[in-house]
Amino acid sequence: MSFFLKSRWHSSRLGCEATLARWGEFGQPVLVFPTAGGDAEEIERFQLIKALGSLLESGRIKIYSCDNVAGSMWFNKQGSPDQRMKMQNEFHQYVKHELAPAIRTDCHTPDIGVWAAGSSIGAFHAAAVVCRFPDLFHRALSMSGTYNLMRFIEVSEPNEEFRVSSPLHFLPHLQGPHLELLRKRYIHIATGEGRWENIGESWALANALGAKGIPNHLDSWGMKWDHDWVTWRAMMPKYLDEWTR
Numbered sequence: 001m002s003f004f005l006k007s008r009w010h011s012s013r014l015g016c017e018a019t020l021a022r023w024g025e026f027g028q029p030v031l032v033f034p035t036a037g038g039d040a041e042e043i044e045r046f047q048l049i050k051a052l053g054s055l056l057e058s059g060r061i062k063i064y065s066c067d068n069v070a071g072s073m074w075f076n077k078q079g080s081p082d083q084r085m086k087m088q089n090e091f092h093q094y095v096k097h098e099l100a101p102a103i104r105t106d107c108h109t110p111d112i113g114v115w116a117a118g119s120s121i122g123a124f125h126a127a128a129v130v131c132r133f134p135d136l137f138h139r140a141l142s143m144s145g146t147y148n149l150m151r152f153i154e155v156s157e158p159n160e161e162f163r164v165s166s167p168l169h170f171l172p173h174l175q176g177p178h179l180e181l182l183r184k185r186y187i188h189i190a191t192g193e194g195r196w197e198n199i200g201e202s203w204a205l206a207n208a209l210g211a212k213g214i215p216n217h218l219d220s221w222g223m224k225w226d227h228d229w230v231t232w233r234a235m236m237p238k239y240l241d242e243w244t245r
Contacts, residue, residue: 006040007102013094014087018067020102023049026059028244029103031095031137032236033118033125034068041065051233052240060244064103066095068121081155085162088149092165095129100136113138115243119232121146124167127187127205131167131174131214134182139243143190143235144197144227147205171208179212187216190235192225 005022021040034042043049043065055061069091078084104110116126116137123145130140147168150158163169174182187209191202202218209216225231 009098011094011098013090013097014069016069018069018094020099021065022062022106023052024056024059024062027055027061028115029062029064029107029112030115030117030240031099031103031126031129032063032065033116033122034065035119036121037068038122039067046229046233048229048233048236051237055237055240055244061240062107064099066099068125069094081153082159084153085159085165088165089161092125092129092132095125096133096136100133115139115141117141117143117236117240119143119145119229120227121149123147123189124149127189128165128167130185130187131171131182132165134178134185138185140185140187141190141236141239142187142202142205143232144192145189145201145205146198147201168204168208171212171214174212179214182212182214185215187214188239189216189218190221190239191219192221192227192231193223194226194231196227197225 003025006019008017008019010017019040032043049063052061052063056063069087100114103114104112114137116129117140118126123142124147126140127142127145127147130137149166158166158169189202189206191197191199193199199220206216206218221231
């Protein structure tokens with residue numbers, strides 16, 4: 001398997017140590033966000049790295065992944081709702097100010113556009129970082145996504161730090177140079193319609209993007225595909241292969 005490297009440092013934004021893992025040595029950098037509470041090596045344990053093997057070995061992609069610190073705090077209900085919503089924004093600031101520069105340094109290209117990907121809650125983060133930081137992230141692959149995270153918390157209204165982190169909340173108000181740059185990016189939304197899937201979540205994101213003229217496409221894989229790693233191991237190699245030809 002392609003070259004593996006793992007880095008770990010203390011993040012003042014997260015208030016803890018967090019890991020950045022990398023597979024591959026050359027190619028388009030892709031930051032893959034774990035599922036809720038997952039860590040940087042989750043995608044290897046669930047055989048996604050193996051499924052991407054030919055793309056890694058041919059130098060077409062480099063895969064990075066991080067600990068989902070915000071997801072872990074959110075779904076383990078650590079701290080108050082306000083603290084959890086604040087962590088959502090802090091996690092994205094960690095991605096912007098720590099992960100993206102580390103990836104660019106590792107690629108020896110200070111201005112390279114990074115792609116983002118993820119499934120379930122990872123799909124939320126992939127779409128969010130492209131929408132929030134289109135100067136850093138140029139494309140997202142969001143698979144089987146959950147985009148309305150407010151349904152997992154015990155308050156009815158988001159605080160401001162969560163509002164700026166959630167595409168469904170901030171996209172309707174986006175304008176100016178940020179929106180103009182985002183209209184040059186692309187978000188691909190893929191989902192099954194089998195067990196534990198909710199295509200309505202994907203349509204909500206697609207409609208929010210479309211209303212602001214942001215390029216996106218929604219692919220339904222149909223009823224045979226569940227909310228499961230089997231689906232994501234099929235989806236990600238297919239799309240990354242198409243995008244790197």
